[in-house]
Amino acid sequence: MRVTVLGAGDAFCSGGRRHSGYFVETSGVCFLLDCGTTTLLALKSLGIPAERIDFVAISHLHGDHFGGLPFLFLEYLYETPRSRPLIIVGPVGTEERVQALHQAMYRELARRPCSFDIQFQELTSGEAAVVHGVQLFPFRVPHQEQDISLGYRVEAEGHAILYSGDCGWNEDLVRYSQGTDLFVCECCYFKTEASFHISYPKIAQEQHRLGCKRLVLSHIGREVLERLNEVSIECTHDGMVIEIP
Ligand SMILES: [Zn+2]
């Protein structure tokens, strides 16, 4: 299994980092975890063909996590024509929000019949789903008040990854990171304490309880970048390739 970080930045593109997106490869299946606005840019600059993507799993419906989908659709219509279906999984409301975004950005195209099928699977927190043989366990995380934000525990070929999505610190992260090969944890803040994002001192304090083989920080915000010399946990960067042996 291999994870390529397409975007390690927060919504503000702090430090010039791209919006969230991770390209995950197993021996038989490739998929995206999140598809922020800069995802197609990242795929092209890293030389990853977009047609390799079998499905996309969205953590929550914020632009820095799903705003790149209309550009992916455009790529599949014109540049690398796609005929096989594209599965998009995400929290309740994903289909409506993605369609609305597509129509807002490319209204006439979005109204025409598409050359490939876009199949939506809206997931419920706590109910595992299998997509192209990859097991996804979604769990609700504290990030938005009404709309649902999900974290994912992903399992394939005997490996497990935990992806926090965007969230405040919560005990489910400790529970679901146990035994994982990789935990990609958001780290938006350093000194700011909030219930909807994680600050570095909290993850540093809780690190010993996580039970994962490798912990990396992502969705890295300005405060963290300003104090990188105080950060002892591994940080991701755009284009970083993480091999999971
Ligand atoms: Zn975000």
Ligand SMILES: [Zn+2]
């Ligand atoms: Zn968010």
